[in-house]
Amino acid sequence: MGRGCGDCAARERAICAALPEPVLDAMYRMGRTELLRRGETLMWESDEALVVGTVRSGLLKLTASLDDGREQILGLAFPGDFVGRPFSARAGHCVTALADTRLCVFRRPSFDGFAREHPALEHALLGRVLDELDRARRWMLLLGRKSAPERVATLLLEIAERGGGEPGERVTLPLTRQQMADLLGLTIETVSRNMTRLKRSGTIHLPDTRSYVILDAAALALRSGG
Amino acid sequence: MGRGCGDCAARERAICAALPEPVLDAMYRMGRTELLRRGETLMWESDEALVVGTVRSGLLKLTASLDDGREQILGLAFPGDFVGRPFSARAGHCVTALADTRLCVFRRPSFDGFAREHPALEHALLGRVLDELDRARRWMLLLGRKSAPERVATLLLEIAERGGGEPGERVTLPLTRQQMADLLGLTIETVSRNMTRLKRSGTIHLPDTRSYVILDAAALALRSGG
DNA sequence: CGTGCGGTTGATCCGAGTCAAGCCAAGTGG
DNA sequence: CCACTTGGCTTGACTCGGATCAACCGCACG
Numbered sequence: 001m002g003r004g005c006g007d008c009a010a011r012e013r014a015i016c017a018a019l020p021e022p023v024l025d026a027m028y029r030m031g032r033t034e035l036l037r038r039g040e041t042l043m044w045e046s047d048e049a050l051v052v053g054t055v056r057s058g059l060l061k062l063t064a065s066l067d068d069g070r071e072q073i074l075g076l077a078f079p080g081d082f083v084g085r086p087f088s089a090r091a092g093h094c095v096t097a098l099a100d101t102r103l104c105v106f107r108r109p110s111f112d113g114f115a116r117e118h119p120a121l122e123h124a125l126l127g128r129v130l131d132e133l134d135r136a137r138r139w140m141l142l143l144g145r146k147s148a149p150e151r152v153a154t155l156l157l158e159i160a161e162r163g164g165g166e167p168g169e170r171v172t173l174p175l176t177r178q179q180m181a182d183l184l185g186l187t188i189e190t191v192s193r194n195m196t197r198l199k200r201s202g203t204i205h206l207p208d209t210r211s212y213v214i215l216d217a218a219a220l221a222l223r224s225g226g
Numbered sequence: 227m228g229r230g231c232g233d234c235a236a237r238e239r240a241i242c243a244a245l246p247e248p249v250l251d252a253m254y255r256m257g258r259t260e261l262l263r264r265g266e267t268l269m270w271e272s273d274e275a276l277v278v279g280t281v282r283s284g285l286l287k288l289t290a291s292l293d294d295g296r297e298q299i300l301g302l303a304f305p306g307d308f309v310g311r312p313f314s315a316r317a318g319h320c321v322t323a324l325a326d327t328r329l330c331v332f333r334r335p336s337f338d339g340f341a342r343e344h345p346a347l348e349h350a351l352l353g354r355v356l357d358e359l360d361r362a363r364r365w366m367l368l369l370g371r372k373s374a375p376e377r378v379a380t381l382l383l384e385i386a387e388r389g390g391g392e393p394g395e396r397v398t399l400p401l402t403r404q405q406m407a408d409l410l411g412l413t414i415e416t417v418s419r420n421m422t423r424l425k426r427s428g429t430i431h432l433p434d435t436r437s438y439v440i441l442d443a444a445a446l447a448l449r450s451g452g
Numbered sequence: 453c454g455t456g457c458g459g460t461t462g463a464t465c466c467g468a469g470t471c472a473a474g475c476c477a478a479g480t481g482g
Numbered sequence: 483c484c485a486c487t488t489g490g491c492t493t494g495a496c497t498c499g500g501a502t503c504a505a506c507c508g509c510a511c512g
Binding site: 176188189192193195196 | 459460
């Protein structure tokens with residue numbers, strides 16, 4: 001696949017879907033495949049953002065932090081998701097791998113120029129960013145107004161839904177308890193306590209610490225607060 | 227100015243800036259001026275979103291709520307800002323006037339089609355939505371991790387900055403205490419207490435309940451937590 | 453084997469929520 | 483003119499949920 005990241009870009013479900021062939025070809029030549037090991041960081045909150053990219057496999061977190069180290073996860077990037085901040089020098093958040101992750105990476109200036117010349121790409125990007133904004137705003141409601149039990153219930157439902165499995169199926173949890181806490185604006189202890197509370201009430205089953213089964217979806221939805 | 231909202235659209239600083247004349251002309255014909263009185267709502271969280279628009283004058287809030295009435299303000303829309311959710315049937319949030327507001331409104335389906343045909347418009351929109359996403363994410367850090375005093379300090383700095391006046395200038399506060407609370411994920415009492423605490427410490431001055439003067443910007447920045 | 457990491461659980465603390473009272477300025481109606 | 487209401491705001495007393503501090507478990511790994 002030469003210098004670019006051919007089959008990588010070609011298989012992106014969101015950004016590249018619906019792009020005409022010649023546009024895709026040109027994109028191939030711009031992109032490079034990059035491997036990010038668990039824990040490594042693609043870009044920093046305060047640095048100039050030199051790249052954008054799409055996730056091929058693995059999982060990334062976007063985070064922002066306060067001076068004293070308090071951290072908030074702003075979102076996760078699953079395979080197919082776009083990361084980085086086009087048209088701006090600063091991303092405003094860190095991007096770090098939660099698992100070994102393969103990316104298709106573009107230098108930002110080239111990507112910006114390319115996007116400006118290809119409305120189909122900008123249209124796809126716009127749809128993607130609008131979805132992301134919706135998700136961020138729903139999360140603002142959770143962070144601003146939901147109680148700890150509601151937050152945990154919401155997260156479990158969301159992940160189960162995102163995975164798309166049958167109700168009653170085993171869901172794999174791609175996050176540690178600490179990462180759940182960082183996503184929910186809680187502490188690890190509070191997350192843990194609420195998980196065991198859900199377990200004891202028979203709402204969920206916990207085969208191991210990185211997966212769960214929803215036993216009573218209605219009860220979980222009730223606890224999620226709407 | 228006929229049926230459309232000619233000078234309205236023409237003067238939007240963000241969406242229409244950089245659009246070529248013929249595109250603007252076509253947009254004129256699509257848009258309608260609408261007046262929203264303080265407290266009236268343009269669209270509801272759960273309803274189908276039939277319109278999008280830009281704010282000419284006044285102030286709007288975007289909100290989401292839980293079943294039991296707890297409310298979170300997701301953002302404010304000042305003159306020039308775009309509101310609504312293009313390319314989707316559901317906005318996912320309410321849009322309500324905090325003051326009497328004039329809007330330039332477009333039926334969503336027409337706007338969507340028009341945007342698809344005019345890459346310059348989609349590009350402008352993309353830039354706007356990316357900024358909005360950045361802002362939402364910075365607010366997620368506040369909601370998830372900042373203490374009440376930090377939240378209040380952050381808001382006062384942000385509004386002062388957005389207004390762009392000199393340091394030491396009187397800043398008019400476009401929000402009631404309740405609205406500040408809804409924005410910060412706090413209660414009205416906590417906001418009030420922290421305002422008086424800042425006043426007593428000499429960090430700010432409060433000429434009346436709807437304006438303030440920053441006396442010690444450094445101290446305020448320090449209290450905002452980074 | 454120990455060591456470290458992720459997770460759980462308990463005891464305690466504290467910050468923000470809740471409940472309640474009261475202030476002040478701007479209506480409103482007699 | 484005054485009496486009364488209303489809405490926005492402040493303040494105090496108290497409660498409670500989630501943070502903090504600390505101990506401990508279980509397991510993978512050198």
